[in-house]
Amino acid sequence: xxxxxxxxxxxxxxxxxxxxxxxxxxxxxxxxxxxxxxxxxxxxxxxxxxxxxxxxxxxxxxxxxxxxxxxxxxxxxxxxxxxxxxxxxxxxxxxxxxxxxxxxxxxxxx
Amino acid sequence: xxxxxxxxxxxxxxxxxxxxxxxxxxxxxxxxxxxxxxxxxxxxxxxxxxxxxxxxxxxxxxxxxxxxxxxxxxxxxxxxxxxxxxxxxxxxxxxxxxxxxxxxxxxxxxxxxxx
Numbered sequence: 001x002x003x004x005x006x007x008x009x010x011x012x013x014x015x016x017x018x019x020x021x022x023x024x025x026x027x028x029x030x031x032x033x034x035x036x037x038x039x040x041x042x043x044x045x046x047x048x049x050x051x052x053x054x055x056x057x058x059x060x061x062x063x064x065x066x067x068x069x070x071x072x073x074x075x076x077x078x079x080x081x082x083x084x085x086x087x088x089x090x091x092x093x094x095x096x097x098x099x100x101x102x103x104x105x106x107x108x109x110x
Numbered sequence: 111x112x113x114x115x116x117x118x119x120x121x122x123x124x125x126x127x128x129x130x131x132x133x134x135x136x137x138x139x140x141x142x143x144x145x146x147x148x149x150x151x152x153x154x155x156x157x158x159x160x161x162x163x164x165x166x167x168x169x170x171x172x173x174x175x176x177x178x179x180x181x182x183x184x185x186x187x188x189x190x191x192x193x194x195x196x197x198x199x200x201x202x203x204x205x206x207x208x209x210x211x212x213x214x215x216x217x218x219x220x221x222x223x224x225x
Contacts, residue, residue: 004152006152008150034213042218043201043216043217043218043219044153044201044216045216046213046214049213087152087153097155097158097166097168097169098143098153098155098214099155100145100152100153100154101152102150102151102152103150103151103152
């Protein structure tokens with residue numbers, strides 16, 4: 001079983017729509033969680049950390065559900081510039097690895 | 111300031127050739143990571159350095175892969191006797207902290223194609 005499972009999509013949504021991605025993880029002792037964004041043929045860049053209490057950054061909201069072992073990313077009022085691949089990252093309590101999901105592809109359509 | 115740089119950006123190798131990929135992390139960053147990203151997949155961990163010490167190499171797919179960071183700064187990932195399945199983008203990332211609970215800054219990657 002993979003450490004992190006993520007629906008690859010693609011998600012094609014109109015401008016202004018709200019879209020949500022989920023990512024499940026297998027290790028209940030995982031300690032840290034992130035969402036990264038990767039544009040086509042570019043490197044991943046940190047979008048936001050995910051805190052237990054949930055956190056919001058403008059149009060983006062990240063949440064953690066430890067009981068069900070998933071993290072989510074909600075994007076409100078989608079913009080064309082939001083088109084990218086969104087990667088979830090899970091860090092276990094021990095070890096030195098970042099575990100990336102396969103990425104979810106989002107295309108925002110005019 | 112300068113970010114993480116990698117060279118070469120593109121490399122085409124004939125099967126069986128050895129290749130060396132270079133990573134220049136952000137100055138002063140303690141931690142350095144190598145990842146392999148196949149098309150349509152997320153990055154897969156290869157190895158991790160804290161300063162010059164290689165603390166985890168569990169992700170290296172075979173003994174043909176070797177990484178070093180002798181002075182705790184620049185790192186080189188070497189692949190011997192390349193195979194077609196080695197074709198991927200190799201990403202390097204650095205972090206200022208020795209804790210994993212911190213953002214990693216990625217370089218642009220080296221796209222390796224083995225023919």
